[in-house]
Amino acid sequence: MIRSVVRGFGAALPKRVVTNQELESKVDTSDEWIVQRTGIRQRYIAGEGETTASLGEGAARAALANAGLTPDDLDLIILATSTPDNTFPATAVNIQDRLGMRHGAAFDMQAVCSGFVYAVTTADAYIRGGLAKRVLVIGSETFSRILDWNDRTTCVLFGDGAGAIILEAQEGEGTNADRGVLTAKLRSDGAHRDKLYVDGGPSTTGTVGHLKMEGREVFKHAVGMITDVIEAAFEATGTTAEELDWLVPHQANRRIIDGSAKKLGIPLDKVVVTVDLHGNTSAASIPLALNAAAGDGRIKKGDLVLLEAMGGGFTWGSVLLRW
Numbered sequence: 001m002i003r004s005v006v007r008g009f010g011a012a013l014p015k016r017v018v019t020n021q022e023l024e025s026k027v028d029t030s031d032e033w034i035v036q037r038t039g040i041r042q043r044y045i046a047g048e049g050e051t052t053a054s055l056g057e058g059a060a061r062a063a064l065a066n067a068g069l070t071p072d073d074l075d076l077i078i079l080a081t082s083t084p085d086n087t088f089p090a091t092a093v094n095i096q097d098r099l100g101m102r103h104g105a106a107f108d109m110q111a112v113c114s115g116f117v118y119a120v121t122t123a124d125a126y127i128r129g130g131l132a133k134r135v136l137v138i139g140s141e142t143f144s145r146i147l148d149w150n151d152r153t154t155c156v157l158f159g160d161g162a163g164a165i166i167l168e169a170q171e172g173e174g175t176n177a178d179r180g181v182l183t184a185k186l187r188s189d190g191a192h193r194d195k196l197y198v199d200g201g202p203s204t205t206g207t208v209g210h211l212k213m214e215g216r217e218v219f220k221h222a223v224g225m226i227t228d229v230i231e232a233a234f235e236a237t238g239t240t241a242e243e244l245d246w247l248v249p250h251q252a253n254r255r256i257i258d259g260s261a262k263k264l265g266i267p268l269d270k271v272v273v274t275v276d277l278h279g280n281t282s283a284a285s286i287p288l289a290l291n292a293a294a295g296d297g298r299i300k301k302g303d304l305v306l307l308e309a310m311g312g313g314f315t316w317g318s319v320l321l322r323w
């Protein structure tokens with residue numbers, strides 16, 4: 001049986017760090033409120049010349065170096081983003097060009113904060129279907145560019161950055177002992193699309209628009225939706241929370257992360273948390289967290305790792321994989 005195995009990982013962050021203290025001087029907020037409600041202490045904000053494509057390129061190059069591969073070795077690039085450089089073409093083809101890759105295919109995937117989980121699931125389907133052998137999966141975002149900096153209920157929450165992994169076709173036995181993606185569960189419910197959205201677009205206003213969120217409404221649904229797809233992943237594979245080595249959740253809010261882990265009986269020392277350092281980087285948050293935890297040796301080859309995300313749409317999903 002063909003499995004999609006993580007061959008390499010990498011990340012890239014903007015140069016500029018913006019602390020809660022710095023925001024206090026520009027927005028009617030406080031470090032205490034932000035830390036208490038979200039766990040965020042700082043975020044990275046893209047400066048001149050830093051875009052979703054440039055950050056994505058940085059993450060891609062780091063993942064290629066980590067894997068010991070070159071762009072010639074890739075068949076496909078999938079970029080998860082809701083903040084593309086242009087309405088079209090896909091920012092993935094911009095990154096393809098920056099990498100000097102003149103073969104294969106590249107496209108963007110839009111599932112907001114669940115984008116990376118959607119992109120990994122899609123890459124896994126390409127690999128298991130025999131359509132690609134190596135897929136570069138990137139999550140890259142510049143949410144700072146769609147924030148309303150006069151809206152304190154949203155502007156303190158988000159940050160910019162990019163992370164990437166390379167998935168490679170490898171032969172497995174078809175058991176949970178295999179390395180690679182073991183199962184993936186995706187969900188969406190468009191009835192909730194006006195709870196977290198951007199109030200612009202090419203076909204409506206002709207403008208880019210700004211992020212709008214009913215935070216309390218999103219919060220209310222988050223833990224239930226996250227536990228739903230995690231339980232579905234456990235059921236599909238016959239695994240249990242006790243067998244997990246690491247939970248790598250989408251990093252939106254420390255309270256949502258802790259609440260989901262508690263409900264599932266996953267101890268907090270098995271949960272990778274980077275929301276304090278990065279804020280909510282939407283589709284980039286999971287690969288940034290993977291890069292942090294695999295980079296410092298916490299996530300090791302053979303570990304059972306669970307990814308989960310929930311966000312705009314609503315969309316939500318999980319991926320269970322053996323690193």
Ligand code: UT7
Nearest residue numbers: 029030033037113152153156215216218219252253310311
């Ligand atoms: O990426 C996936 C999608 N995003 C999320 O998962 C986010 C989900 N939602 C949340 O994380 C939380 O709902 C927030 C962090 C956004 C807000 O936390 P909350 O505990 O739900 O706060 P709230 O919206 O109920 O607001 C509480 C108070 C309000 O004041 P009053 O009306 O009680 O007097 C707000 O005006 O906090 C006030 N407030 C702030 N105060 C200082 C809102 N934003 C700020 C701020 N600084 N930045």
